[in-house]
Amino acid sequence: MATKCKDYNFQEIEPHWQSFWEENHSFRAENASVKPKYYVLDMFPYPSGAGLHIGHPEGYTATDIIARYKRAKGFNVLHPIGWDAFGLPAEQHAVKTGTHPASNTQNNIATFRRQIKALGFSYDWEREIDTTDPKYYRWTQWIFLQLFKRGLAYVDKRPVWWCPELRTVLANEEIVDGKSEVGGFPVERRNLRQWVLRITAYAERLLADLKDVDWPDSTKRMQEAWIGRSEGAEILFKLENPALGDLKIFTTRPDTLFGCTYMVLAPEHPLVDALTLPAQREAVTAYQKRAAGKSDLERTDLAKDKSGVFTGSYAVNPVNGQRVPIWIADYVLMGYGTGAIMAVPAHDERDHEFAVRYSLPIIQVIEGDDLIAPLPYIGDGKLVRSGEYDGLAWAEAKRRITADLAERGVGRMTVNYKLRDWLFSRQRYWGEPFPIVWVNEADYRRAAATRTVDLPAAPVTFTENGATHYALPLPQGGLPLELPEVQSYLPSGNGESPLANETQWLEIWFNFDTGAAVPASQSCPAGPAWIRGRRETNTMPQWAGSCWYYLRFLDPKNTTAIASPEALRYWGTPDLYVGGAEHAVLHLLYARFWHKVLYDLGVVPGHEPFAKLFHQGIILGEDGEKMSKSRGNVVSPDTIIASHGTDTLRLYLMFLGPLEATKPWSMQQIEGVHRFLQKVWRLCLTPEGTVNPRVITDAMEPADLTKLLHQTIRKVGDDIEGLRFNTAISQMMTFINELQKAPEIRRGTLLSFLQLLAPFAPHIAEELWSRLGESGSIQLAPWPAFDPAKLATTEMKLVFQVNGKHRGDQLVPTGLPQDEALELARHHPKVAPYLDGKIIKRVVYVPGKIINVVTEP
RNA sequence: GCCCGGGUGGCGAAAUGGUAGACGCUGGGGACUUAAAAUCCCCUGACUGCAAAGUCAUGCGGGUUCGAGCCCCGCCCCGGGCACCA
Numbered sequence: 036m037a038t039k040c041k042d043y044n045f046q047e048i049e050p051h052w053q054s055f056w057e058e059n060h061s062f063r064a065e066n067a068s069v070k071p072k073y074y075v076l077d078m079f080p081y082p083s084g085a086g087l088h089i090g091h092p093e094g095y096t097a098t099d100i101i102a103r104y105k106r107a108k109g110f111n112v113l114h115p116i117g118w119d120a121f122g123l124p125a126e127q128h129a130v131k132t133g134t135h136p137a138s139n140t141q142n143n144i145a146t147f148r149r150q151i152k153a154l155g156f157s158y159d160w161e162r163e164i165d166t167t168d169p170k171y172y173r174w175t176q177w178i179f180l181q182l183f184k185r186g187l188a189y190v191d192k193r194p195v196w197w198c199p200e201l202r203t204v205l206a207n208e209e210i211v212d213g214k215s216e217v218g219g220f221p222v223e224r225r226n227l228r229q230w231v232l233r234i235t236a237y238a239e240r241l242l243a244d245l246k247d248v249d250w251p252d253s254t255k256r257m258q259e260a261w262i263g264r265s266e267g268a269e270i271l272f273k274l275e276n277p278a279l280g281d282l283k284i285f286t287t288r289p290d291t292l293f294g295c296t297y298m299v300l301a302p303e304h305p306l307v308d309a310l311t312l313p314a315q316r317e318a319v320t321a322y323q324k325r326a327a328g329k330s331d332l333e334r335t336d337l338a339k340d341k342s343g344v345f346t347g348s349y350a351v352n353p354v355n356g357q358r359v360p361i362w363i364a365d366y367v368l369m370g371y372g373t374g375a376i377m378a379v380p381a382h383d384e385r386d387h388e389f390a391v392r393y394s395l396p397i398i399q400v401i402e403g404d405d406l407i408a409p410l411p412y413i414g415d416g417k418l419v420r421s422g423e424y425d426g427l428a429w430a431e432a433k434r435r436i437t438a439d440l441a442e443r444g445v446g447r448m449t450v451n452y453k454l455r456d457w458l459f460s461r462q463r464y465w466g467e468p469f470p471i472v473w474v475n476e477a478d479y480r481r482a483a484a485t486r487t488v489d490l491p492a493a494p495v496t497f498t499e500n501g502a503t504h505y506a507l508p509l510p511q512g513g514l515p516l517e518l519p520e521v522q523s524y525l526p527s528g529n530g531e532s533p534l535a536n537e538t539q540w541l542e543i544w545f546n547f548d549t550g551a552a553v554p555a556s557q558s559c560p561a562g563p564a565w566i567r568g569r570r571e572t573n574t575m576p577q578w579a580g581s582c583w584y585y586l587r588f589l590d591p592k593n594t595t596a597i598a599s600p601e602a603l604r605y606w607g608t609p610d611l612y613v614g615g616a617e618h619a620v621l622h623l624l625y626a627r628f629w630h631k632v633l634y635d636l637g638v639v640p641g642h643e644p645f646a647k648l649f650h651q652g653i654i655l656g657e658d659g660e661k662m663s664k665s666r667g668n669v670v671s672p673d674t675i676i677a678s679h680g681t682d683t684l685r686l687y688l689m690f691l692g693p694l695e696a697t698k699p700w701s702m703q704q705i706e707g708v709h710r711f712l713q714k715v716w717r718l719c720l721t722p723e724g725t726v727n728p729r730v731i732t733d734a735m736e737p738a739d740l741t742k743l744l745h746q747t748i749r750k751v752g753d754d755i756e757g758l759r760f761n762t763a764i765s766q767m768m769t770f771i772n773e774l775q776k777a778p779e780i781r782r783g784t785l786l787s788f789l790q791l792l793a794p795f796a797p798h799i800a801e802e803l804w805s806r807l808g809e810s811g812s813i814q815l816a817p818w819p820a821f822d823p824a825k826l827a828t829t830e831m832k833l834v835f836q837v838n839g840k841h842r843g844d845q846l847v848p849t850g851l852p853q854d855e856a857l858e859l860a861r862h863h864p865k866v867a868p869y870l871d872g873k874i875i876k877r878v879v880y881v882p883g884k885i886i887n888v889v890t891e892p
Numbered sequence: 893g894c895c896c897g898g899g900u901g902g903c904g905a906a907a908u909g910g911u912a913g914a915c916g917c918u919g920g921g922g923a924c925u926u927a928a929a930a931u932c933c934c935c936u937g938a939c940u941g942c943a944a945a946g947u948c949a950u951g952c953g954g955g956u957u958c959g960a961g962c963c964c965c966g967c968c969c970c971g972g973g974c975a976c977c978a
Contacts, residue, residue: 257974288978299978367977372977452977653972692905693905696898701904704904705917707904714931838958841911865945884911887910
């Protein structure tokens with residue numbers, strides 16, 4: 036079963052065992068099993084043309100160690116891999132070469148698959164998935180339709196980057212320094228029709244349920260900040276022109292209402308036009324135009340100074356009837372709150388800066404303990420100049436003022452979130468098509484009469500050039516809606532995706548019962564369910580496929596559901612999810628959102644997708660810089676596998692340092708772990724390739740070595756559970772160094788050690804296990820148990836301290852009483868001189884560790 | 893600016909408040925060898941010292957403690973994230 040090589044020939048051994056595992060389906064996960072389940076998942080990769088990067092195998096090795104360890108511990112382990120294969124680079128490649136993005140994608144996947152297999156990961160390849168496979172994205176479309184049905188998807192005009200020169204929409208990453216990455220042409224914001232998902236409806240649950248997951252604190256905090264919940268009040272200010280109604284503002288500080296000296300509207304606020312007096316018209320329009328032309332970056336990063344323009348109109352402060360001037364300024368954003376604020380320059384830094392610049396009044400209404408604290412004053416305090424509320428603590432005032440306004444019907448408590456609804460469409464070819472047909476109102480109503488189950492309560496519509504279009508979903512039988520072949524991958528030029536040019540696919544007769552379609556150029560087929568329609572030309576963003584892939588692995592070939600209810604119940608969700616921190620917000624938030632929707636639909640049994648999350652760190656180049664092609668410091672796994680073998684690579688990746696740390700690669704240090712494996716080899720086999728004669732079944736083993744074995748079994752197990760692979764490897768090295776000194780080696784000891792090594796370096800472990808005469812794969816052997824009795828010690832090293840300084844140490848029996856320990860210290864040749872003639876003030880004794888004697892100075 | 897991490901030998905790093913530097917790399921010395929590689933053994937934080945030993949040392953300055961790399965306060969530097977969110 037093993038190879039016959041004499042020395043450690045990893046180039047022969049590694050492919051040999053990889054074939055063995057493949058032939059024996061060694062890592063197949065069974066959906067029906069009496070064993071406890073363990074699901075360990077990597078963030079699946081985007082198969083880029085560059086191939087695997089050394090950062091990929093870092094996280095993958097960690098999960099592979101866990102997977103192999105858990106199998107040995109008796110778990111039914113699900114450890115799958117797949118491809119997040121829709122995406123911009125493949126589309127750009129298609130535009131450049133004219134070849135279908137699918138073919139390039141499949142080539143890249145083939146490379147990734149080959150590279151990952153060469154690393155010897157224990158994936159269940161029978162569960163491989165590919166988000167671009169219609170059999171997969173059929174279910175991505177299905178989930179979208181569930182969101183649609185629940186009113187969580189709608190259509191709206193949203194600003195996107197438009198490049199007039201390229202006549203196309205650009206993604207953020209296609210824009211460099213405000214110019215298109217391709218050609219360096221100027222770009223502008225243009226409002227285009229977009230699909231939007233109502234993630235804000237789940238804001239509260241996405242925030243609250245973070246308490247239920249075991250994630251890095253930093254990641255939880257980032258999600259909290261991203262959701263950005265803030266409690267405050269909506270307050271109505273009457274406008275002086277009664278015809279215009281009220282101005283609604285949002286504030287977190289209703290307690291400072293008496294300090295409001297002006298109002299600010301976002302330049303895009305719908306009331307601006309009506310509020311602008313003729314004398315101000317020119318300045319306001321100019322300012323609006325300037326603000327619209329600014330990118331977000333210019334409005335935030337680059338804007339050191341506040342700017343704004345007076346509209347000429349006034350509002351009335353509901354608490355004191357004061358006239359308050361209304362300004363517009365781009366430091367107020369239309370997208371947050373109500374797009375309008377009351378400005379309290381005495382207690383807000385931004386308002387203060389603005390008021391100073393435009394010489395607006397500043398009225399202090401909160402006073403802290405420090406009466407001369409400079410304004411703006413943000414801290415704690417009591418109210419002043421606030422009429423009946425004077426003297427109240429600000430938190431109390433906040434409640435009272437809000438309640439009083441509510442009673443008068445001019446305000447209410449409210450909660451705002453920074454979280455925006457999720458812009459879910461792309462004007463691209465290489466993504467999941469939306470299973471939506473746009474129809475007229477009459478046809479929609481006819482379809483709705485027979486399709487109540489899968490339509491939203493309120494129709495999703497879009498009005499353009501005076502015509503209102505109704506979004507009619509494909510019935511489930513019409514899924515998947517596949518991408519059509521297209522003449523060109525170039526954008527349509529009018530802001531729609533390349534699909535807009537495929538008239539035969541686009542303009543159709545549509546059967547709303549079956550989802551069948553024929554080109555509109557043909558005559559309408561007979562039957563009552565055939566209507567005229569135009570397909571949606573947008574496609575879904577790359578996030579869509581990765582939002583739910585962890586569920587598809589449970590039952591990847593199911594043709595009737597995303598996964599069977601049994602599989603969803605048995606496997607649940609990943610017990611451990613490992614991937615980069617760069618996905619801390621978007622991917623992880625979007626996936627949580629979809630999961631909660633599926634939970635509400637009764638599809639999945641739990642309300643959170645990833646119970647435990649871990650971020651592996653980044654591996655830097657040897658120069659300590661981020662690996663990049665331009666720096667020329669990129670290390671490819673292929674090179675290392677060829678020169679040192681994948682066992683060495685895996686071991687070294689884990690030995691570099693803590694998994695979560697950012698750490699530099701080193702070609703010198705990898706020799707250390709390679710030597711370690713060589714040493715293990717030589718302990719097992721002679722240079723002729725036969726079993727080392729020192730390995731004896733009933734060898735006399737020193738008690739110390741037995742104890743160290745059991746310590747090692749315990750530490751390696753604990754460290755794997757805690758994802759502290761670097762210290763587990765150190766312990767194995769220490770053990771091997773000791774084993775090397777033994778004149779005889781107990782065969783059982785060596786076998787136990789190989790089992791500990793197997794999750795880290797599985798190929799050499801299999802080889803040596805087999806060469807030592809064991810039959811069957813090492814990974815079928817149950818994980819060795821440590822014997823607590825073997826760990827018991829009769830003697831421990833006691834450290835003597837005098838006044839906290841280390842003065843000597845000595846082996847003592849465990850459980851030595853304090854008075855005896857003190858006697859030993861008094862007579863210890865190195866300690867005694869520090870105690871002679873001194874008055875002992877205090878003795879601190881930690882049995883088995885230290886005795887610290889404190890003397891009078 | 894705000895929010896997170898992190899600063900320990902020549903290097904990667906270890907250390908439930910209890911011997912700082914395990915393990916590995918590098919460097920030096922030795923053994924084996926005709927020689928080299930490989931392998932094995934010893935040394936390798938700084939300073940003083942022939943030695944024994946001692947002093948100093950975990951970014952900087954304070955503090956708590958019998959005892960601090962670890963806890964607290966105030967700084968400095970590096971990395972990451974957020975960015976006018978009312």
